[in-house]
Amino acid sequence: MSQTITETQVAPPPTLILKTTAEDKPEDKPHDDYRYANLLPHFSSDQYPPLAPFTHADPGLRALDHPNPRAFLDTATSVVELTPRLGTEVHGINLAELDSGARDELALEVARRGLVVFRDQHDFIDRGPDFYKNWGSHFGRLHVHPTSGHPAGYPEIHLVYRDANSTFNFEVSDSITSTVWHSDVSYELQPPGLTTFFLLSQPETGGDTLFTSQVSTLKKLSPQFIAFLRTLTAVHSGVEQANFSRSGKRGGIVRREPVENIHPVIRKHPVTGEEALYVNRQFTRRIVGLKREESENILKFLYDHIDKSGDNQARLKWRPGTVAIWDNRITAHSAIVDYSDSKERRHGARITPQAERPIPALDGLQLN
Template sequence: MSTTATETQQQQHQKDANANANPGLKLRANANVDERGQAVQEEYRYAHLLPHFSEDRYPPLTPFEHNDPGARALNHPNPRAFLDNATSIVELTPNLGTEVHGVDLRTLDSDGRDQLALEVARRGLMVFRDQADFIDAGPDFYLEWGRHFGRLHIHPTSGHPQNYPEIHLVYRDANSTFNFEIDDSITSTSWHSDVSYERQPPGLTTFFLIAQPSTGGDTLFTSQVSTLKKLSPQFVAFLRTLKAVHSGVEQANFSRSGKRGATVRREPVEHVHPLIRRHPVTGEEALYVNRQFTRRILGLKKEESETLLKFLYDHIDKSGDLQARVHWTPNTVVLWDNRITAHSAIVDYKDSKERRHGARITPQAERPIPALDGLSLDD
């Protein structure tokens, strides 16, 4: 095959990828024309993954024993063997994030998935490019993939593909949004650890965009291991003695007000977690508070709790040297350890009216382990 032909194929592949990411571009580039010469809108390729809000209701979640797959990889002869065929491995920052090319996540066997879990625990965040086969494998595969890493979480308020409640969707287009977005703020940045209000919040999380705007819509991540290390030893010793309430009430009320699909499938809960948790596999300690769901520190007076939480939130917000920014390109799959990272979507693309459509596979993990031995999590 000639070099010119190869370049032409590559250019067409990129056009197809851009069209899938941006339905408006696809219409302009590949629109069908009716008998009057008018452009006809093509059906959205991922319509089967659009948000659905069922009337199903679910009972409270029950405790379960979580066996972290990353722990199994500690006994593998080469815990990073799943990266052996990678064509490129680049650390996004010294503290957080690795970008990988040349590894097909869909082909990983059980050992490879265990190794992946361990590497995500160690790096906090991993970005895998060129994952079209993974994304196009469909929702049944997503469930099989996620169950390797834990019990799949069903979000109490978000949209999901019809008949697949375990797949959490984010969605915004020119006419609608089904995200947990607060409009009366000067910023769209909202650091959080997903559904930290659950008794057993998520661990290894998989997320990908099915469609993305032509520019903008990035995701910020920060290392909660590193934010903790920035604090003085005496202060950290004090924080280890504390625990805080994480609440899903505000998120539920947001939906009950008529937003985000106006659905609450499971009554909101509040749970108590340590301010500093220990990772069950790496043993690393991480700050575990977030602006979106942490409400108050137990044992402190109201003003004390608010002052301390504001300091910690500001520390997380301002620590740009501990953060990584993921720029979404077509067929990117991102995995992070929800126990030791926080993240925020960046809603800077509203004026473009373009679609941003993503899917999250969210296995739950253990109840957060206090860094301070013997700290009781009872209220």
Template sequence: MSCAPCPQRLQRLTQVQSGSEIPATLTVQATDDDYRYSHLLPHFSRDTYPPLTPFAFSDPGLRALEHPNPRAFLQNATNVVELTPRLGTEVHGINLAELDSDARDELALEVARRGLMVFRDQHDFIDRGPEFYKQWGSHFGRLHIHPTSGHPAGYPEIHLVYRDANSTFNFEISDSITSTVWHTDVSYELQPPGLTTFFLLSQPETGGDTLFTSQVSTLQNLSPQFVAFLRTLTAVHSGSPSKHIHPVVRKHPVTGEEALYVNRQFTRRIIGLKREESENILRFLFDHIDKSGDYQARLKWAPGTVAVWDNRVTAHSAIVDYKDSKERRHGARITPQAERPIPALDGLKLD
């Protein structure tokens, strides 16, 4: 998870600074010697990365709109199940790693439409390793580098979450009544991510599911009058160490669908409103997202599961309900950046 205040960073600083010597690098040690994915354990270094620069983005899903059958990539699937009417599709029987360029474009379009797709039995994908993950993600956009979180040594483009009996680089809120923190990934960037791929390399026997909700639906369930007002607003998103202003309602570049684009983790302030107005409206919207059970999907991971979501139209939260377990939970995220959020209201001032 990428977070602000970023727990990975806090953890890293705590670990690094507690020693009298500050090590140049730090890699999590597995609790077992023969861990299959030890080469993907979180690694921290003093490397710094240049600030992200703007880049031209064209959504691969646009190309799929021209295909005779934009869902052709699903043709050989043995089972395609809608997880809920408004969000999420689970697919069995296709090998994601074998999708060619056209099929990846179709995937991007379908993920934009469904918000979340869950592919089961993707051991081939997961076992191909970090060079493949980069090649996969680069099809969908420029890969985001998280400046502070742990990544496999040599692969800063791969974002990791990790917890075992000795270490944690997962989000934890010790003084909160819940571990649920709805967010969309790194929304504080000028060009936040679109299609995002995430999978677990190791998981507890039970627990550690991930929650998703549809931000198209959270918006649609508000009154037209209130939505009309929200379309006129922009908000500041900030997180380590970036800060940008985005429209409160954004339009998807391929589907044209409007989605609510605020989240409890990174959205700080609505521009132009009085402080109390901003606080109350944001609190209302965050509560609304918290309570959006009508359009949420809960992903129960199984070995080999790969989830692909569109960060422009969904929000998600890890669930840390396996605290007492000594088992390892180790996940990897591939996070291509997309367009600067397009306001639903033409001409909305963003600077």
């Protein structure tokens, strides 16, 4: 069950400033010539109850029983590893045409590689929100974001948006960098697993996305330190995100009351069995049971390690028709906001199925 926690926070998250208000919304502006105007951010005032726990059946487990768990790649014209530790780029496959068995195999491949990028997926993107929901539902229960914009009538589709007049992204205004590593909505009791994201519109250059392997960042640490980290749990909080929206920013809507949950600092993947670091600057607040200074210093060390580990990272340069699929349980990512001066539109959609409650790497670890 969700737990509300009175906490002494680690260093507070960066001050986040947006350049728009709830009254300055893209759906209120004329976009008659924009191909994806029906997918512009909408901020309904609908209210939703707390998310109920559910049993997640990971499709990657089914693929383990297939004679060839990578058979969905047989027709690909190119399969290239982006880095040795993270990411694969695929050409020649139409994701929209994958059957149920191939989708299971895809889930297993993403679990093993962390990130799989598919190019030339215009058919997938142009099939629209009903198709997006059908696609995502194969991989888990679709998450409805408590504060973000979504296409009108489709709260399950999370949108990021920025143009010359407005932005609904989180942007750090008082920092020397726009890089904020995070695992999506890690404050939920059952955070996302296999996540699909694509851009409907993008700047000519810039707006890339960084990814890092949390499996690899963990493996870089000493065995003694890893053994200690396995004994720890941490608070992940959605309160600051909700309060930011309540202040009138990012659409000014909170559709579901924020939650805080305790997760293991090191989690285990239910399909591959691999262990991954599971903390992030955006949502992790403190380590349970440690004094404030102890928690702050450990988390700062881990955040710095994630930030600086370029040998565990991959940078995705978007092209029209690109679809990125990653495993939110074993990766972290950050948008790169380097295109603001161009005034160009960047409009993305995310399909976010939830997965299991994070499994501790240490058997018997209490999540309370």
